[in-house]
Amino acid sequence: MRILVCTVLTIAAVLVAAPLRAQTYDPNYPVCIQTYAIGGGSIDCSFTSLAQCAASASGRPAQCYNNPYFAQGGGKLSRPRGVY
Numbered sequence: 001m002r003i004l005v006c007t008v009l010t011i012a013a014v015l016v017a018a019p020l021r022a023q024t025y026d027p028n029y030p031v032c033i034q035t036y037a038i039g040g041g042s043i044d045c046s047f048t049s050l051a052q053c054a055a056s057a058s059g060r061p062a063q064c065y066n067n068p069y070f071a072q073g074g075g076k077l078s079r080p081r082g083v084y
Contacts, residue, residue: 026045030047030049031048031064032047050064
C-alpha cells in the first residue's frame, strides 16, 4: 500500500512541476543585443550604452535595442517621509 501511495505522489509531483524558463531580459542593464544565426539567435542584455553594444555588434548579424524591462531607478523605492 505504501508503494502505491509513493508512486501516485511521485507521478503527481512530476506532472504538476512546470518547466522553468530563464529570463531573457536582465532588468539591471538598459541595452540589449540580439544576434541572428541559422540555427537560432540569442539575446544578451549586459550593455550599459548603445555605443558599447554597437561595438560588440560590429561585423556580425546583430541588432542593439533598449531593454524594455530596464529598472530605471536602480530598484530602490523611495518613500515620502511622514509628518509626526
